[in-house]
Amino acid sequence: MKRRCLVVVVGLWAALNLTACGGSKRTTGPSGLPNRVLASQGVSSTNDFGRLVIVDGFNDTLTGATPLSAGTSPGLMAISPSRNIVMAFDPANNTVYAVNATKETSIGSVQLPGPTFSMAVPTSSAVGYAAVPTAAVPGFNFLGAVEVMNLSGSITTTIAVTNAETLIANANGSQLLVFSNDSDVVTVLTPGDALPGIDLSCSSPVNPAVCTIIPGFNRPVYAVVNGATAYVLNCGFECGGSQQASVQTLDLNSFAVGKPVLVNGATDAFLSGAKLYVAGRGTPTGPLCSSLTSSVNPKTAATYCGTLDVVDLSTMTDPYFNSPSTEIAIPDGYHDRMDMSINGQLFVGSHDCTDVGDVNNPNGEVRGCLAILNTNTGAVIIPPDNGDVNGLQSFTSREVEYVAEGGNLRVYDTTRNILLINDFLPLGTIDVIGYVGDVKAIDFF
Numbered sequence: 001m002k003r004r005c006l007v008v009v010v011g012l013w014a015a016l017n018l019t020a021c022g023g024s025k026r027t028t029g030p031s032g033l034p035n036r037v038l039a040s041q042g043v044s045s046t047n048d049f050g051r052l053v054i055v056d057g058f059n060d061t062l063t064g065a066t067p068l069s070a071g072t073s074p075g076l077m078a079i080s081p082s083r084n085i086v087m088a089f090d091p092a093n094n095t096v097y098a099v100n101a102t103k104e105t106s107i108g109s110v111q112l113p114g115p116t117f118s119m120a121v122p123t124s125s126a127v128g129y130a131a132v133p134t135a136a137v138p139g140f141n142f143l144g145a146v147e148v149m150n151l152s153g154s155i156t157t158t159i160a161v162t163n164a165e166t167l168i169a170n171a172n173g174s175q176l177l178v179f180s181n182d183s184d185v186v187t188v189l190t191p192g193d194a195l196p197g198i199d200l201s202c203s204s205p206v207n208p209a210v211c212t213i214i215p216g217f218n219r220p221v222y223a224v225v226n227g228a229t230a231y232v233l234n235c236g237f238e239c240g241g242s243q244q245a246s247v248q249t250l251d252l253n254s255f256a257v258g259k260p261v262l263v264n265g266a267t268d269a270f271l272s273g274a275k276l277y278v279a280g281r282g283t284p285t286g287p288l289c290s291s292l293t294s295s296v297n298p299k300t301a302a303t304y305c306g307t308l309d310v311v312d313l314s315t316m317t318d319p320y321f322n323s324p325s326t327e328i329a330i331p332d333g334y335h336d337r338m339d340m341s342i343n344g345q346l347f348v349g350s351h352d353c354t355d356v357g358d359v360n361n362p363n364g365e366v367r368g369c370l371a372i373l374n375t376n377t378g379a380v381i382i383p384p385d386n387g388d389v390n391g392l393q394s395f396t397s398r399e400v401e402y403v404a405e406g407g408n409l410r411v412y413d414t415t416r417n418i419l420l421i422n423d424f425l426p427l428g429t430i431d432v433i434g435y436v437g438d439v440k441a442i443d444f445f
């Protein structure tokens with residue numbers, strides 16, 4: 001009896017120590033991993049299919065866990081706040097695939113009427129939303145809708161919104177902010193009140209119970225929602241508007257619109273405390289890199305740059321606006337990815353930027369679509385990589401950042417803002433086969 005008890009005690013001690021050292025022990029999910037990250041893997045091979053690959057976020061390695069099915073070429077992903085549901089969009093067949101991240105099982109798939117570039121799953125329920133700018137509305141000559149999806153396999157409601165391109169949900173999913181191409185309004189939906197089938201609440205006459213159309217903006221493209229306040233980004237000249245890029249507040253209770261705060265460019269933003277970091281180009285090309293002090297030293301071979309502003313929300317001012325000597329220069333392209341590491345490193349990514357050099361055969365300057373701002377010192381690093389930035393993922397327990405850039409899954413050491421090189425990552429890259437289109441942590445760590 002004593003010997004049996006000793007074996008039990010030793011076994012418990014070993015299990016506790018394995019967990020404390022980051023070992024793979026959890027109570028749910030067949031993979032048995034406590035620090036899981038999903039990478040969407042698009043594979044253009046007749047012998048393989050795209051999947052959601054499970055990465056061990058403790059030691060940055062691929063695992064033996066069975067990947068989750070998500071069509072043939074999954075890319076863009078969206079995740080619920082509780083991280084129990086992940087949606088992945090496959091542009092090859094315009095289908096959204098949903099998985100239960102807790103159980104590592106499929107929930108279902110939903111065929112969309114066209115491509116989407118913006119999705120949300122705002123609660124732990126299996127209900128998702130996708131903005132589809134080319135969705136046809138029967139009986140009407142305009143395109144665009146927000147599709148309400150039962151993720152087990154169907155579209156329950158099509159809310160007609162002309163050219164709906166981007167959607168942002170508030171904290172509980174009771175409101176959706178919708179941004180349309182070539183528009184100067186923000187559409188706010190109450191999706192819970194929409195009628196199943198085809199909902200025409202945003203058509204004339206507008207049904208205010210479901211749809212509120214708010215004017216007073218200039219090519220709004222995105223917003224950061226904080227409580228009942230939305231900080232709306234006016235893309236302005238960059239998106240064919242008539243005014244300088246700016247940030248405006250929108251009260252989601254009264255729908256009151258604040259005064260524009262001018263910025264150098266505005267297509268994406270990240271909120272940290274009382275600071276709103278705003279990225280963009282400001283014009284269709286962006287400013288000449290040679291006109292910005294921070295890109296002249298060190299000098300870049302890129303002709304045009306983007307900019308990063310820091311808006312002080314306590315005073316609603318931007319000290320970086322129209323100040324070439326202090327403006328923060330970043331790569332050009334369309335900026336739509338931002339994330340901050342636990343130690344204050346702000347990662348800013350774009351797509352369709354100017355690549356410089358060849359990361360696979362480096363000779364001189366190598367530059368892609370990623371910039372890293374040290375918010376503690378103000379220093380900016382443009383890492384020597386190439387390609388679009390499709391995904392960013394930070395962690396609360398590790399000073400690293402996962403970056404999906406150029407189809408690769410890079411791991412950055414945010415204490416030095418360089419690729420993490422160790423026995424697990426000799427090249428600083430997790431060796432996912434195929435094109436990595438996005439990355440999401442499905443555990444809190």
